[in-house]
Amino acid sequence: xGLNDQWMQRDLAVLWHPCTQMKDHERLPLxxxxxxxxxxxxxxxxxxxxxxxxSWWVNVFGHANPRINQRLKDQLEQLEHVMLAGFSHPPVxxxxxxxxxxxxxxxxxxxxxxxxxxxxEVALKMSFHYWRNCGQDGKKRFVTLSNSYxxxxxxAMSVGDVxxxxxxxxxxxxxxxxxxxxxxxxxxxxxxxxxHSRNMFAHMEQCLxxxxxxxxxxxxxxxIQGAGGMRxxxxxxxxxxxxxxxxxxxxxxxxxxxxxxxxxxxxxACEQAGITPDFLVLSKALTGGYLPMAAVLTTDTVYQAFxxxxxxxxxxxxxxxxxxxxxxxxxxxxxxxxFAEDNVxxxxxxxxxxxxxxxxxxxxxxxxxxxxQTGMALAIxxxxxxxxKTAYPWQERRGLQVFQHALSRGALLRPLGSVVYFLPPxxxxxxxxxxxxxxxxxxxxxxxxxxxxxxxxxxxxxxRDPG
Ligand SMILES: Cc1ncc(COP(=O)(O)O)c(C=O)c1O
Numbered sequence: 001x002g003l004n005d006q007w008m009q010r011d012l013a014v015l016w017h018p019c020t021q022m023k024d025h026e027r028l029p030l031x032x033x034x035x036x037x038x039x040x041x042x043x044x045x046x047x048x049x050x051x052x053x054x055s056w057w058v059n060v061f062g063h064a065n066p067r068i069n070q071r072l073k074d075q076l077e078q079l080e081h082v083m084l085a086g087f088s089h090p091p092v093x094x095x096x097x098x099x100x101x102x103x104x105x106x107x108x109x110x111x112x113x114x115x116x117x118x119x120x121e122v123a124l125k126m127s128f129h130y131w132r133n134c135g136q137d138g139k140k141r142f143v144t145l146s147n148s149y150x151x152x153x154x155x156a157m158s159v160g161d162v163x164x165x166x167x168x169x170x171x172x173x174x175x176x177x178x179x180x181x182x183x184x185x186x187x188x189x190x191x192x193x194x195x196h197s198r199n200m201f202a203h204m205e206q207c208l209x210x211x212x213x214x215x216x217x218x219x220x221x222x223x224i225q226g227a228g229g230m231r232x233x234x235x236x237x238x239x240x241x242x243x244x245x246x247x248x249x250x251x252x253x254x255x256x257x258x259x260x261x262x263x264x265x266x267x268x269a270c271e272q273a274g275i276t277p278d279f280l281v282l283s284k285a286l287t288g289g290y291l292p293m294a295a296v297l298t299t300d301t302v303y304q305a306f307x308x309x310x311x312x313x314x315x316x317x318x319x320x321x322x323x324x325x326x327x328x329x330x331x332x333x334x335x336x337x338x339f340a341e342d343n344v345x346x347x348x349x350x351x352x353x354x355x356x357x358x359x360x361x362x363x364x365x366x367x368x369x370x371x372x373q374t375g376m377a378l379a380i381x382x383x384x385x386x387x388x389k390t391a392y393p394w395q396e397r398r399g400l401q402v403f404q405h406a407l408s409r410g411a412l413l414r415p416l417g418s419v420v421y422f423l424p425p426x427x428x429x430x431x432x433x434x435x436x437x438x439x440x441x442x443x444x445x446x447x448x449x450x451x452x453x454x455x456x457x458x459x460x461x462x463x464r465d466p467g
Contacts, residue, residue, distance in 0.1 A: 039424065050411045058287075060261060099295055107299060108298075112324045116294050127216045130302050141214050146183075179204050183233055200237065208244050208247075220252075222270055226259070232374045235272040252278050252279075254280050287335060348426055367383060405439070
């Protein structure tokens with residue numbers, strides 16, 4: 001038995017993996033990783049995989065980045081952790097100062113959680129609690145977009161709409177209001193992204209007009225609905241939404257957990273709409289992909305509604321044990337230094353252009369409905385029928401075939417259902433982008449070769465197989 005197999009057997013004897021039907025591993029090998037370097041992950045038998053999805057969208061400057069490593073080593077000698085209630089430390093103070101500085105004007109307070117879903121819980125609870133502290137107890141519902149994803153904890157699932165993740169738990173979820181997404185994949189033939197996104201705003205306007213008295217906040221994934229299949233829309237929607245939230249007295253929560261830190265082409269997606277949300281939730285690339293942490297930025301107005309004598313019971317008594325962990329903070333500080341020192345956002349423009357040119361030919365593929373891109377995120381949607389955009393039945397798991405082919409070629413491309421996408425670390429080279437495009441083309445050819453199996457029934461269009 002090879003080393004990979006040995007680790008796999010030990011793993012499968014004791015672990016339960018995330019987002020996985022464990023029975024799949026009776027036929028799909030699990031890949032134990034020994035080390036990482038730059039865009040590469042390497043298994044125990046020396047095979048390398050180009051990490052095209054940044055390990056679930058967290059990595060921005062490569063695995064085992066020497067600059068981030070050094071900061072972590074230095075911090076380890078000083079302080080690994082201290083509770084943040086009643087105590088503080090330089091890394092968390094410096095990181096908070098930096099985040100306030102680089103995010104849109106008006107976001108002046110930072111609250112920490114230790115993963116993205118928990119960050120969403122913080123924003124939802126804070127918004128609800130703000131209105132309560134202001135004497136508006138009736139504002140307790142949240143508005144969300146169809147096909148959105150905000151994490152796996154119960155309130156985060158409640159504001160999500162990817163059936164695969166939420167359907168089972170429906171009886172547990174909060175009562176939210178769902179508005180059709182501005183997703184431009186469904187725009188009428190010949191219509192541009194801006195016009196479609198603007199038109200789709202009518203649904204949001206209607207919802208807010210009818211329900212604003214009972215609504216605490218609208219929550220969106222700005223510009224890209226990630227787990228919903230890398231579906232994209234125009235910034236004009238965010239601008240209209242900001243104006244409407246102001247008009248109706250409703251908070252705007254931007255979940256930039258996936259899209260923050262340059263994924264959309266700007267440091268934060270909200271910059272493209274020129275707006276400041278009431279809550280900005282960051283995680284994933286915040287620490288360069290090193291350690292779990294989330295930051296929730298909000299305004300002084302929100303902060304002041306909680307600031308009072310203890311016995312008024314207006315405080316936000318929410319805590320996560322590892323809040324503001326110093327190691328995560330220095331990883332984040334080192335990441336922000338690299339963004340600044342290497343002028344990364346500007347340099348990424350050339351990489352984004354290269355991603356577009358390397359995959360342009362796929363738009364002509366008979367089973368590709370669309371190749372779409374926003375900044376450093378590029379998605380290729382495989383379909384059964386190109387003209388009608390008829391999706392493949394989810395049970396056929398066409399994306400899984402792309403994933404398996406890519407692994408055999410040395411790439412980690414993990415599609416979302418039938419959507420193959422690139423969301424690479426920013427240290428990828430133009431040659432590596434060409435390699436990914438070749439592998440993706442081969443994988444798509446292979447996965448779309450056979451006709452739809454007649455045995456498949458029970459088609460559920462909003463059921464995304466994670467791969
Ligand atoms: C937009 C968005 N929000 C929230 C989350 C949840 O983050 P976490 O997995 O760290 O809980 C994710 C994770 O993919 C995400 O993409």
